[in-house]
Amino acid sequence: MTKEEMYLDINKWKKEKNAIILAHYYQDGDIQDIADYVGDSLALAQKASKTDAKIIVFCGVHFMAETAKLLSPKKKVLLPVMEAGCVMADMMNEKDIKKYREENPDTIILMYVNSTAACKQYADCCVTSSNALGIIDYYAKEGKKILYGPDKNLGSYAMKNSNVQLDLWNGFCGIHNGVKVSDVEDAMKLHPNAEFIAHPECNLDVLSKASYIGSTKQLIEYVTKSDKKEFIIGTEMGVIHEMEKKNPDKKFYLVSPRLKCYEMKLTRLEDLYNCLKNETNEIFIDEEVAKKAVKCVDKMLELSK
Ligand code: SF4
The missing domain is CATH 3.40.50.10800 (NadA-like)
Structure with missing residues (x-):
C-alpha cells in the first residue's frame, strides 16, 4: 500500500469516526503531514483539552497520550505504539516521588510533563519547556522549597535564568543530554x-x-x-x-546525528493506519490516579493562558 493510499483511508476514517490525530514535532514527517495538529507538549495538551472529536489518536510517546486522556477522560485516546515510552519519564517512579511527598509535605513539586500520570498525582503543577520559567517564578513567590523533576537539565537552566533555588530530580533526556x-x-x-x-x-x-x-x-x-x-x-x-x-x-x-529519539520513531505510518482502523491501543488510567493527576495539568494550563 502506498503512502497516498494510506492517507486516503486515514482521512476517510477520521471523518467517519470523528477522530483527530495529534502528533509531536519529533514524529516522522509522514505522520506529521497527515496529523490534524502538530505541536510541542504544551500545545498538544491544550489542543487535547479543547477538541470535540470522539477519538484522539496521539502520535507521540506514552506520557503524552496519558496527558491527553487526563484532559479528555470521556474520549477514546489511542496510542499507535504502546511501547513508545520516554527515557526521562522512566527516571522518576511513583514509589520514590510518593516517598518524597510524604517526607516533604510543604515542598512545592513542579513536574515536567514528561512524567507518568502515577507520578503527576503528587505534583502541585506541571510544566513544559515552553512555560517552565514563568511557572517556577510564579511558585517562587510563595517562598517555599521547590522540587523540580524529572529533568535536571531544564531545572538547571531555569535556576540559571531566575533567582530561584530548586531541588532537582536526577533525571534527563538521554537524547538531548548526549x-x-x-x-x-x-x-x-x-x-x-x-x-x-x-x-x-x-x-x-x-x-x-x-x-x-x-x-x-x-x-x-x-x-x-x-x-x-x-x-x-x-x-x-x-x-x-x-x-x-x-x-x-x-x-x-x-548538531549531532545522535539526536534521534528512538521511542518517538517507533511509530510508523502503518501503526497509525492500523490503530485508527481497528481503534486499538486505548489508554486507560486508574480513576483515582487520574482524579489527582489531572489537577497539576489543569493548573499548568490555567497558568499558561
Ligand atoms: S526526546 Fe527525550 S524527553 Fe523527548 S520523548 Fe524522547 S526520550 Fe523522552
Missing part, C-alpha cells in the same frame, strides 16, 4: 555562517554555546522569524521537518 560541546564546535566549524539554537533539555555547557534556547515550538518560531539563513539545531531531528516546510529558503543542520 550532545557534547565538541559536537557544537565541530558543527560551527563546518557551518561558520549558521547560528546554533538549542532545547533546554541539553546540558548547561551545550546551552552556553546557543544564541537562542527554547521549546520545539519556540525554536521553529525563532528560525521562521529570523533573517538568518542557516541554523545548527540542538534538539530532536524531527523538528527539522516543520522548519524546512515553513522555511524552504533556509538550511538546517542537526
